Amino acid sequence: MKYICIILLAWLSIKNQAGQDFYACKNVKISLFSTAPLEDIQASTSTGTSVYNPATGDLAFSVGIRSFQFPKSLMQxxxxENYLESDKYPRASFKGKIKEPIDLTKNGSYPVNVTGELDVHGVKQTRTIAGTVVVNNGTVSMLSEFMVKCVDHHIDIPTLVFKHIAESIKMNVSATYTVVKSS
Known part of the structure; x- marks a missing residue:
């Protein structure tokens, strides 16, 4: 976990302008949900990490695949083992840039679009993901809901279980950041 935070922080610090603060979150909440004819599948984690550089708009997220907790151990x-192959592909990540300017000194809810690379199951895909940045008395939070198609990331669903697993998974991401002062 510390290793991933260090990598994310290093990535942003390279892009960071001298003297600019950036934001970090070590407990990003991520949930997934899929509905299928025979069974809904849901899981969540609160161990994702994220860094945001408001000076450049750079934004990065990372999460360990094994950190997702399911209500049924067999689903997990x-x-x-069968779908995300987490021993081979232990993390999912997103690195991108927020397109819209955000005034972090003013309270408000700011709709944003983030364009970047979503890396799931070892397959990188360029995506533009909509979200919301909320500023409330200096606290910065980000929220997003988006779909991930299994086929886009070479996640095979055997025909034997296609009624149990949907072809698209709904993802919800929520992060509340703290300021990290740069020197």
């Missing part, structure tokens, strides 16, 4: 086992 199949998710890790």
């Amino acid at each position: 086992e199949h998710f890790n």
Whole structure:
């Protein structure tokens, strides 16, 4: 976990202008949900990490695949071993840039679009993901809901279980950041 935070912080510090503060979150909440004819599948984690550089708009997220917790242990086992192959692909990540300017000194809710690379199951895909940045008395939070198609990331669903697993997974991401002062 510390290793991933260090990598994310290093990535942003390279792009960071001297003297600019950036924002970090070590407990990003991520949930997934899929509905299928026979069974809904849901899981969540609160161990994702993220960094945001408001000077450049750079934004990065990372999450360990094994950190997702399912209500049924068999679902969790199949998710890790058969579909996401978490031993081979232990993390999912997103690195991108927020397109819209955000005034972090003014309270408000700012709709944004973030364009970058979503890396799931070892397959990188360029995506533009909509979200919301909320500023409330100096606290910065980000929220997003988006879909991930299994086929886009070479996640195979055997025909034997296609009624149990949807072809698209709904993702919800929520992060509340703290300021990291740069020297």
